[in-house]
Amino acid sequence: MGQGLTDAQIARILAEGTPHPGATLTAPAELKGSPGDVPATHVKCLPDGDVPPPAVAGRVEGGRWELAELDTGHWPMFSQPRHLARVLRESAAAD
Template identity: 50%
Template structure:
């Protein structure tokens, strides 16, 4: 039995993985969706990026999980990639689901253009240090049903600003770890340059899904199949 630890992206809680988790459990796997500090049912005080790394490591260590496939979506590729380097031989594989990846000493925001960084920092200032959730219009063209968009919008919560502005701290180079990168083609046909560089490592592989940036909602069965194939 493989243990899947599933970490949702910005604004989302463990609930975002419900359909994928059900499909993986039906295959006999252990599934542990994570809600990060400061988001969803844990919304409250601001949380830093290392708190998010600690959240993930705690789920694995507190449950004494072995043979772990650790998946991070979107923003959460950054804390998931750091957590993967801390859990030693508990790790089976890291999976980045159309996500950012960590670079030692750099933050999530450092990967944005100057205009993008200014826009996000402006949002953080206006909202007291939190990153406001997206609106329904932001999900157009991402292979999502109206029902899925309504669900995401209604359940999203502001994301802790410190977590996206604090730098990553890598315990191990991510290129050394067995890794699958899932590229969702409706959110861009090719991986970002930093991901493309890592894909030159023999430890990394690329899987493509013909869907948008939120495959746990748009194509949960297909995403679960990809994950199950890694077990």
């Protein structure tokens, strides 16, 4: 699926992209405290559905995490870079 991308954007990802770093799948993150204690914004890309995963939903409902929705696929940095930048700026300003 194109995930809201143009053919040119897909070609750019394929030509210039790099594989997902494997260590992020095998090495544990080292956090002090619970991930739920860290202020965060979860960016929910809506084509996957409008309900965030249960662990995220619980943190959003608890008021510690914000939920931002973008009506685009998994690659908002390509399909909606200005909207994603706005979400990130607003999230950074809130912390």
